[in-house]
Amino acid sequence: MTELPVIHHRGQLVDARLHLLDRQLLDDEDSPAGIVDDLVLSGVELDKDIPEGTEAPQLTSLLSGHVVATRIFGGGPPRSRLQGIPRSLVDSIHVVVKLKPTDMVFDAGWMERWLCDRVIKHIPGGRHAAE
Amino acid sequence: MLLSKLLGLRVIDAGQHPVGTVIDVRLTIAGDPEHNPPTPSVLGLVISPRTRSSFLGYERSDADAPVILAALLRWRHRGTFVAAWEDVARVGSDLVRLRPGYTRFSPVLRDVD
Numbered sequence: 001m002t003e004l005p006v007i008h009h010r011g012q013l014v015d016a017r018l019h020l021l022d023r024q025l026l027d028d029e030d031s032p033a034g035i036v037d038d039l040v041l042s043g044v045e046l047d048k049d050i051p052e053g054t055e056a057p058q059l060t061s062l063l064s065g066h067v068v069a070t071r072i073f074g075g076g077p078p079r080s081r082l083q084g085i086p087r088s089l090v091d092s093i094h095v096v097v098k099l100k101p102t103d104m105v106f107d108a109g110w111m112e113r114w115l116c117d118r119v120i121k122h123i124p125g126g127r128h129a130a131e
Numbered sequence: 132m133l134l135s136k137l138l139g140l141r142v143i144d145a146g147q148h149p150v151g152t153v154i155d156v157r158l159t160i161a162g163d164p165e166h167n168p169p170t171p172s173v174l175g176l177v178i179s180p181r182t183r184s185s186f187l188g189y190e191r192s193d194a195d196a197p198v199i200l201a202a203l204l205r206w207r208h209r210g211t212f213v214a215a216w217e218d219v220a221r222v223g224s225d226l227v228r229l230r231p232g233y234t235r236f237s238p239v240l241r242d243v244d
Binding site for chain 1: 132133134135136137138140154156157158159160161162163164165166167168170172173174175177181185188191212213215216217219220221222223224230231233235236237238240241
Protein backbone atom coordinates (compact mmCIF):
# COMPACT_ATOMS: atom_id res chain seq x y z
CA MET A 1 0.00 0.00 0.00
CA THR A 2 2.77 2.46 0.94
CA GLU A 3 4.68 1.75 -2.28
CA LEU A 4 1.95 3.21 -4.43
CA PRO A 5 2.48 6.80 -5.62
CA VAL A 6 0.54 9.58 -3.96
CA ILE A 7 -2.00 11.30 -6.18
CA HIS A 8 -1.35 14.99 -6.73
CA HIS A 9 -4.10 17.20 -5.42
CA ARG A 10 -4.85 20.55 -3.89
CA GLY A 11 -6.87 21.07 -0.75
CA GLN A 12 -8.43 18.69 1.69
CA LEU A 13 -9.44 15.14 0.89
CA VAL A 14 -12.84 13.78 1.76
CA ASP A 15 -14.04 10.28 0.94
CA ALA A 16 -17.72 10.52 0.12
CA ARG A 17 -18.84 7.29 1.73
CA LEU A 18 -16.44 7.38 4.68
CA HIS A 19 -16.85 11.04 5.60
CA LEU A 20 -20.28 12.10 4.34
CA LEU A 21 -22.78 9.25 4.02
CA ASP A 22 -24.86 8.67 7.16
CA ARG A 23 -23.57 11.84 8.80
CA GLN A 24 -26.03 13.84 10.89
CA LEU A 25 -27.30 17.03 9.29
CA LEU A 26 -27.77 19.96 11.67
CA ASP A 27 -29.44 23.23 10.82
CA ASP A 28 -28.01 26.61 11.81
CA GLU A 29 -29.54 26.24 15.29
CA ASP A 30 -27.90 22.84 15.80
CA SER A 31 -31.23 21.04 15.53
CA PRO A 32 -31.28 17.72 13.63
CA ALA A 33 -32.27 18.25 10.00
CA GLY A 34 -31.77 14.71 8.75
CA ILE A 35 -29.07 12.29 7.70
CA VAL A 36 -26.93 12.38 4.57
CA ASP A 37 -28.42 9.48 2.63
CA ASP A 38 -26.95 10.09 -0.81
CA LEU A 39 -25.01 12.63 -2.87
CA VAL A 40 -25.57 14.07 -6.33
CA LEU A 41 -22.53 14.33 -8.60
CA SER A 42 -22.79 16.51 -11.67
CA GLY A 43 -20.92 15.84 -14.88
CA VAL A 44 -21.16 12.05 -14.98
CA GLU A 45 -23.05 10.66 -17.94
CA LEU A 46 -23.90 6.98 -17.77
CA ASP A 47 -22.85 4.72 -20.62
CA LYS A 48 -20.95 7.44 -22.44
CA ASP A 49 -17.21 7.58 -23.01
CA ILE A 50 -15.47 10.31 -21.04
CA PRO A 51 -13.20 12.35 -23.34
CA GLU A 52 -9.70 12.93 -22.00
CA GLY A 53 -9.34 16.28 -20.30
CA THR A 54 -12.98 16.36 -19.19
CA GLU A 55 -13.45 18.35 -16.02
CA ALA A 56 -13.94 16.27 -12.90
CA PRO A 57 -17.52 15.88 -11.62
CA GLN A 58 -18.60 18.06 -8.74
CA LEU A 59 -20.74 17.48 -5.70
CA THR A 60 -23.87 19.55 -6.28
CA SER A 61 -26.22 18.48 -3.51
CA LEU A 62 -26.81 16.22 -0.54
CA LEU A 63 -29.89 14.02 -0.38
CA SER A 64 -31.76 13.23 2.78
CA GLY A 65 -34.88 11.17 3.21
CA HIS A 66 -36.53 8.14 4.65
CA VAL A 67 -34.34 5.15 3.92
CA VAL A 68 -34.86 2.93 6.94
CA ALA A 69 -37.14 0.48 5.14
CA THR A 70 -34.92 0.12 2.09
CA ARG A 71 -31.86 -0.36 4.26
CA ILE A 72 -33.55 -3.22 6.06
CA PHE A 73 -35.24 -4.83 3.08
CA GLY A 74 -32.81 -3.80 0.33
CA GLY A 75 -32.99 -1.56 -2.69
CA GLY A 76 -33.16 2.20 -2.50
CA PRO A 77 -35.86 4.84 -2.21
CA PRO A 78 -37.00 6.59 -5.39
CA ARG A 79 -35.29 9.91 -5.96
CA SER A 80 -38.63 11.67 -5.33
CA ARG A 81 -38.58 10.45 -1.71
CA LEU A 82 -35.26 12.18 -1.04
CA GLN A 83 -34.94 15.86 -0.23
CA GLY A 84 -32.17 17.65 -2.12
CA ILE A 85 -30.03 20.08 -0.16
CA PRO A 86 -27.85 22.29 -2.38
CA ARG A 87 -24.14 22.09 -1.65
CA SER A 88 -24.06 25.86 -1.22
CA LEU A 89 -26.11 25.45 1.99
CA VAL A 90 -23.34 23.44 3.65
CA ASP A 91 -21.59 25.46 6.31
CA SER A 92 -19.16 22.84 7.59
CA ILE A 93 -18.24 19.19 7.15
CA HIS A 94 -16.90 17.52 10.24
CA VAL A 95 -18.29 14.83 12.52
CA VAL A 96 -21.65 16.30 11.57
CA VAL A 97 -22.63 18.30 8.51
CA LYS A 98 -23.86 21.74 9.53
CA LEU A 99 -26.08 23.84 7.27
CA LYS A 100 -26.32 27.58 6.80
CA PRO A 101 -29.49 29.50 7.70
CA THR A 102 -32.18 28.69 5.17
CA ASP A 103 -35.93 28.86 4.61
CA MET A 104 -35.91 25.23 3.54
CA VAL A 105 -38.19 23.05 5.67
CA PHE A 106 -36.67 19.78 6.85
CA ASP A 107 -39.00 16.96 7.76
CA ALA A 108 -36.54 14.99 9.85
CA GLY A 109 -38.85 14.61 12.85
CA TRP A 110 -41.90 13.12 11.15
CA MET A 111 -41.26 9.66 12.57
CA GLU A 112 -41.05 11.02 16.12
CA ARG A 113 -44.20 13.08 15.57
CA TRP A 114 -46.05 10.11 14.11
CA LEU A 115 -45.06 7.87 17.03
CA CYS A 116 -46.02 10.62 19.48
CA ASP A 117 -49.47 11.17 17.92
CA ARG A 118 -50.33 7.54 17.23
CA VAL A 119 -48.68 5.67 20.10
CA ILE A 120 -47.12 7.65 22.93
CA LYS A 121 -50.03 9.95 23.69
CA HIS A 122 -52.38 6.95 24.11
CA ILE A 123 -50.19 5.56 26.89
CA PRO A 124 -51.37 6.77 30.32
CA GLY A 125 -49.22 9.77 31.20
CA GLY A 126 -47.94 9.92 27.63
CA ARG A 127 -49.31 13.42 27.07
CA HIS A 128 -46.91 14.65 29.73
CA ALA A 129 -43.90 12.71 28.46
CA ALA A 130 -42.05 15.82 27.44
CA GLU A 131 -42.36 17.23 30.96
CA MET B 132 -25.58 10.91 -10.96
CA LEU B 133 -26.23 9.54 -7.50
CA LEU B 134 -23.26 8.38 -5.45
CA SER B 135 -25.16 5.21 -4.56
CA LYS B 136 -25.28 4.25 -8.26
CA LEU B 137 -21.50 4.51 -8.47
CA LEU B 138 -20.66 2.58 -5.32
CA GLY B 139 -20.41 -1.15 -5.86
CA LEU B 140 -19.81 -0.97 -9.61
CA ARG B 141 -17.30 -3.46 -11.00
CA VAL B 142 -14.17 -1.93 -12.49
CA ILE B 143 -12.33 -3.29 -15.52
CA ASP B 144 -9.22 -2.11 -17.29
CA ALA B 145 -8.86 -1.34 -20.99
CA GLY B 146 -8.18 -5.02 -21.68
CA GLN B 147 -11.50 -6.01 -20.04
CA HIS B 148 -9.68 -7.54 -17.05
CA PRO B 149 -11.45 -7.08 -13.70
CA VAL B 150 -9.53 -4.87 -11.28
CA GLY B 151 -12.01 -4.51 -8.43
CA THR B 152 -15.07 -2.70 -7.15
CA VAL B 153 -15.75 0.99 -6.49
CA ILE B 154 -15.91 1.24 -2.69
CA ASP B 155 -15.74 5.01 -2.37
CA VAL B 156 -15.39 8.26 -4.28
CA ARG B 157 -12.56 10.56 -3.25
CA LEU B 158 -13.38 14.25 -3.27
CA THR B 159 -11.08 17.21 -2.95
CA ILE B 160 -12.11 20.50 -1.36
CA ALA B 161 -10.04 23.57 -2.21
CA GLY B 162 -10.57 25.09 1.20
CA ASP B 163 -11.39 24.29 4.79
CA PRO B 164 -14.25 21.74 5.03
CA GLU B 165 -15.13 23.13 8.43
CA HIS B 166 -15.65 26.73 7.30
CA ASN B 167 -17.93 27.40 4.36
CA PRO B 168 -16.33 24.79 2.07
CA PRO B 169 -16.23 25.45 -1.67
CA THR B 170 -17.70 22.91 -4.09
CA PRO B 171 -15.99 19.52 -3.71
CA SER B 172 -14.85 17.89 -6.92
CA VAL B 173 -14.11 14.26 -7.65
CA LEU B 174 -10.41 13.37 -7.45
CA GLY B 175 -10.80 9.68 -8.17
CA LEU B 176 -12.39 6.36 -7.32
CA VAL B 177 -11.30 4.18 -4.41
CA ILE B 178 -11.19 0.64 -5.77
CA SER B 179 -10.85 -2.57 -3.83
CA PRO B 180 -9.86 -5.77 -5.64
CA ARG B 181 -11.16 -8.01 -2.85
CA THR B 182 -14.18 -6.46 -1.19
CA ARG B 183 -17.36 -4.65 -2.19
CA SER B 184 -17.36 -2.27 0.72
CA SER B 185 -15.14 -0.71 3.32
CA PHE B 186 -15.26 -0.75 7.10
CA LEU B 187 -13.85 2.08 9.20
CA GLY B 188 -11.37 3.05 6.47
CA TYR B 189 -8.28 1.48 8.06
CA GLU B 190 -6.83 0.85 4.61
CA ARG B 191 -7.00 4.59 4.00
CA SER B 192 -5.32 5.87 7.15
CA ASP B 193 -2.17 5.43 9.19
CA ALA B 194 -4.21 4.37 12.23
CA ASP B 195 -2.78 1.22 13.79
CA ALA B 196 -4.86 0.75 16.91
CA PRO B 197 -6.33 -1.49 18.08
CA VAL B 198 -3.51 -3.49 16.56
CA ILE B 199 -5.40 -6.70 15.83
CA LEU B 200 -8.38 -4.92 14.27
CA ALA B 201 -6.15 -2.65 12.19
CA ALA B 202 -4.06 -5.57 10.95
CA LEU B 203 -7.12 -7.66 10.15
CA LEU B 204 -8.90 -4.90 8.22
CA ARG B 205 -5.74 -3.87 6.36
CA TRP B 206 -5.25 -7.47 5.30
CA ARG B 207 -8.90 -7.76 4.29
CA HIS B 208 -8.68 -4.65 2.12
CA ARG B 209 -5.15 -5.22 0.80
CA GLY B 210 -4.61 -4.05 -2.73
CA THR B 211 -7.03 -1.13 -2.43
CA PHE B 212 -6.00 1.78 -4.64
CA VAL B 213 -7.24 5.08 -6.03
CA ALA B 214 -7.76 5.57 -9.76
CA ALA B 215 -7.63 9.24 -10.72
CA TRP B 216 -10.75 10.57 -12.46
CA GLU B 217 -8.57 11.34 -15.52
CA ASP B 218 -7.98 7.59 -15.79
CA VAL B 219 -11.70 6.76 -15.92
CA ALA B 220 -12.75 6.12 -19.52
CA ARG B 221 -16.42 5.29 -19.02
CA VAL B 222 -19.00 4.91 -16.28
CA GLY B 223 -21.67 2.41 -17.21
CA SER B 224 -24.75 1.27 -15.37
CA ASP B 225 -23.02 -1.93 -14.31
CA LEU B 226 -19.29 -1.29 -14.60
CA VAL B 227 -16.55 1.31 -14.81
CA ARG B 228 -13.81 1.10 -17.44
CA LEU B 229 -10.35 2.58 -16.87
CA ARG B 230 -8.07 4.00 -19.55
CA PRO B 231 -5.06 2.08 -20.89
CA GLY B 232 -1.99 2.57 -18.68
CA TYR B 233 -3.95 3.89 -15.71
CA THR B 234 -2.01 4.53 -12.49
CA ARG B 235 -2.76 2.91 -9.14
CA PHE B 236 -2.40 5.60 -6.49
CA SER B 237 -2.12 5.14 -2.76
CA PRO B 238 -5.51 5.10 -0.99
CA VAL B 239 -4.06 6.69 2.15
CA LEU B 240 -5.72 10.01 2.93
CA ARG B 241 -3.14 12.77 3.04
CA ASP B 242 -3.82 16.48 2.90
CA VAL B 243 -0.90 17.88 0.96
CA ASP B 244 -0.07 20.81 -1.32
